[in-house]
Amino acid sequence: MNNHVTVLEIDAAALNHNLNYFKEKLQQNTKILAVVKAFGYGSDGVLVAKYLENKVDYFAVAYTHEGIALRDAGVKTPILVLHPQIQNLQDIVTYRLEPNLYNFKIFEAFLEFADEAPLINYPIHIKFNTGLNRLGFWHTDIPVIIASLKKTTHVKVQSLFSHLAASEDLEEQEFTVNQINNFAYIAQQFYKHLGYEPMLHILNTSGVVNYAKAQFDMVRIGIGLYGFGNDDTETAQLKNTHNLKSIISQIHTIQPGETVGYNRAFVAKRITKSATIPIGHADGLSRKLGNKAGHVIINGKKAPIIGNVCMDMIMVNVTKIDCKEGDDVIIFNTQEMLQNIADLSETIVYETLTAISPRIKKMLKQ
Numbered sequence: 076m077n078n079h080v081t082v083l084e085i086d087a088a089a090l091n092h093n094l095n096y097f098k099e100k101l102q103q104n105t106k107i108l109a110v111v112k113a114f115g116y117g118s119d120g121v122l123v124a125k126y127l128e129n130k131v132d133y134f135a136v137a138y139t140h141e142g143i144a145l146r147d148a149g150v151k152t153p154i155l156v157l158h159p160q161i162q163n164l165q166d167i168v169t170y171r172l173e174p175n176l177y178n179f180k181i182f183e184a185f186l187e188f189a190d191e192a193p194l195i196n197y198p199i200h201i202k203f204n205t206g207l208n209r210l211g212f213w214h215t216d217i218p219v220i221i222a223s224l225k226k227t228t229h230v231k232v233q234s235l236f237s238h239l240a241a242s243e244d245l246e247e248q249e250f251t252v253n254q255i256n257n258f259a260y261i262a263q264q265f266y267k268h269l270g271y272e273p274m275l276h277i278l279n280t281s282g283v284v285n286y287a288k289a290q291f292d293m294v295r296i297g298i299g300l301y302g303f304g305n306d307d308t309e310t311a312q313l314k315n316t317h318n319l320k321s322i323i324s325q326i327h328t329i330q331p332g333e334t335v336g337y338n339r340a341f342v343a344k345r346i347t348k349s350a351t352i353p354i355g356h357a358d359g360l361s362r363k364l365g366n367k368a369g370h371v372i373i374n375g376k377k378a379p380i381i382g383n384v385c386m387d388m389i390m391v392n393v394t395k396i397d398c399k400e401g402d403d404v405i406i407f408n409t410q411e412m413l414q415n416i417a418d419l420s421e422t423i424v425y426e427t428l429t430a431i432s433p434r435i436k437k438m439l440k441q
């Protein structure tokens with residue numbers, strides 16, 4: 076039981092709004108896969124999945140144990156495991172997870188496993204590399220894959236998919252369109268020789284924003300569900316889902332010349348009131364936010380972080396803020412605040428969100 080006072084509230088209405096925003100961009104029969112990997116982008120994958128389970132067609136996680144956590148919580152929706160390993164095959168089947176088979180090593184191992192079990196028409200997904208050069212078969216592998224699939228009734232290809240390398244970057248439009256066209260060609264070859272037609276999908280959030288025509292049968296939405304469209308106008312249409320709050324643990328009044336925090340990094344020039352907040356770099360707040368780079372909000376006012384960010388705490392300047400120990404603190408509750416933290420941390424919001432530590436308490440606000 077996590078009774079931490081630093082809490083990430085996941086806004087259910089915002090998740091719903093964001094899901095509907097993307098649904099409206101799509102044709103009615105296009106399926107939606109909600110990406111809930113990495114604890115639902117730093118929130119809570121189980122809470123998000125339980126909330127979305129009757130609103131989406133599929134979930135995706137990166138690793139097998141993330142899928143197991145969803146099944147243990149009673150999620151019944153199909154779950155695609157994007158990056159399974161050979162060591163996970165038994166767990167995948169035990170928990171009715173659907174593996175992405177991305178190279179011959181795992182493809183053959185899974186087919187062998189399915190033959191031995193034996194499984195019947197077990198859903199698998201096959202990923203093709205169309206330019207990201209991360210995971211996936213090459214188009215030249217198709218004949219060998221098809222030959223193996225023709226010999227078995229123990230698995231059934233549920234989908235063929237690929238992933239775009241730069242869907243958010245319109246300067247890479249030519250490359251992206253090429254990826255999409257190559258994927259369409261791969262699918263056509265596959266269909267011709269397989270004898271049935273698995274679902275197709277290639278778009279992530281910014282793929283839907285920029286290349287909606289390539290929605291095929293399903294789209295995979297991650298960051299968009301959590302309020303970011305990788306583009307300011309899109310993000311403005313979305314709602315923030317991650318709200319991080321804490322409280323003031325202690326207030327100190329310090330005299331000119333006294334210092335605050337490790338390495339005495341903040342030196343008071345005048346009488347200063349500092350507030351200590353129970354969140355630190357172990358919780359995902361970058362040390363780059365220290366020394367007045369970042370701020371929190373207390374009673375509606377900005378309180379700059381003074382001194383270095385500690386592992387478990389930050390100290391903020393509340394000299395001009397009417398506040399007391401126990402008062403609420405907002406670390407972030409808007410996309411602008413999150414984007415600002417990402418910018419100051421010299422990273423992207425994907426990392427700022429997923430850096431939120433499991434130590435922080437997570438709650439779904441309905």
Ligand SMILES: *Cc1c(COP(=O)(O)O)cnc(C)c1O
Binds near residue numbers: 112157295296297299
């Ligand atoms: C993480 C991931 C997604 C989701 O991407 P967003 O940009 O967050 O929408 C989709 N597909 C794959 C293969 C992924 O790894």
